[in-house]
Amino acid sequence: MQVVGVEQFGGPEALAVHEVPEPHAGAGSVRIRVQAFAVNPTDTGVRAGQRDSSQASPPYVPGMDAAGVIDEVGPDVTGWQVGDEVMAMALPLSAHGGAYVQELVAPVGSFTRIPRGTSIEAAATVPMNGLTALQILSHASLAPGQTLAVTGAAGLLGNYVVQLAKAAGLTVIADAAPADEALVRSLGPDHVVPRGVSLASAVRELVPEGVDALADAAVQRDEVVDAVRDGGVFFDVRGWQGNGARG
Numbered sequence: 296m297q298v299v300g301v302e303q304f305g306g307p308e309a310l311a312v313h314e315v316p317e318p319h320a321g322a323g324s325v326r327i328r329v330q331a332f333a334v335n336p337t338d339t340g341v342r343a344g345q346r347d348s349s350q351a352s353p354p355y356v357p358g359m360d361a362a363g364v365i366d367e368v369g370p371d372v373t374g375w376q377v378g379d380e381v382m383a384m385a386l387p388l389s390a391h392g393g394a395y396v397q398e399l400v401a402p403v404g405s406f407t408r409i410p411r412g413t414s415i416e417a418a419a420t421v422p423m424n425g426l427t428a429l430q431i432l433s434h435a436s437l438a439p440g441q442t443l444a445v446t447g448a449a450g451l452l453g454n455y456v457v458q459l460a461k462a463a464g465l466t467v468i469a470d471a472a473p474a475d476e477a478l479v480r481s482l483g484p485d486h487v488v489p490r491g492v493s494l495a496s497a498v499r500e501l502v503p504e505g506v507d508a509l510a511d512a513a514v515q516r517d518e519v520v521d522a523v524r525d526g527g528v529f530f531d532v533r534g535w536q537g538n539g540a541r542g
Contacts, residue, residue: 299395300354304344313354318400319367324391325375326367327383327401331419332394333360335451341387351388358394359385362409362419372403380415381406384422420451428455428510431530432463435508439464442506444498444522446490447513448482449475452532456510457482468501470494470513491518498522 296317301309320326338357340346348355362382368375375381383406387393391400409418437443443460447453448469460467461483470490471479479487488497495518498506505524513519516535523529525541 296397298354298356298392298397299358300356300393301342302353302355304342304355306343309342311354315354318391318398320369320372320400322369322371324369324400324402325365325372325381325406327361327363327381327399327406328366329361329394329396329399330363331361331416332358332396333420333423335359335423337423338387338393341393346388348388350390351392355388356393356395357387358396359387359423360419360421361385361394361396361399362415363399366398369403375403380409380418382409382418382422383407384426424452425455427452427532428459431456431510432459435510435528435530437463437465437507440466442466442468442502442508444468444470444494444506444509444519445484446470446494446509446511446515446519448479448484448487449490450512453510453512454482456512457484461485468498468506494519495521 296315298313298315299310300313303309341355341357365375365377365379365381383401385394385399443465445453445456448457449471457467457469467484468486468488469479469484471487472490486501488494505527506522508528509523510530511519514533517538520529
């Protein structure tokens, strides 16, 4: 089987095609013949050696999103069969490895059916960012009418957060650079503010007491955290511990 990965961590030039043994579906899993996988910013951390690789061996394979067709089903797996079209979330540097592969062994629970009318290619962009967006909204526990600010709204994660938040009845403030404003407005936020270091003050002009929650998909951290009210919630996608200001 061919995979795209790195034997020595580094920049994009470290990626290469490698031949590895063909994997097979075991207990509690299926094997997916991958027809499309997504490339996400987080993949660069695997490629560059910025993630814990102690449980993996080279070639190290990035990739967290894949879509394709099941071609093997584990002996104890029910409800799935060969030929089912699915989209899956992979975990690089874990036992099953990343998504830049021809065949992906996926545990039950890490994949789901592709929505009717959705292409394999489009489905491959959904799992990681879609799940992250759902987790943000679940942990925020906001009630309809409460306010959520979103940085990086033009990116895929931001796209999902804005649209899902609106579907949940939240008041959404999204950021946009001038070139992305039309795209961001098409997602349906209640307000659009300029992207950048002035975001917090722009949000405070709209909501003087601060928003109930902020999803920082742009990883701006100190630059935007002041947009959140006292007692509000700040979501970081890279494990920020906060700056200690205002509790």
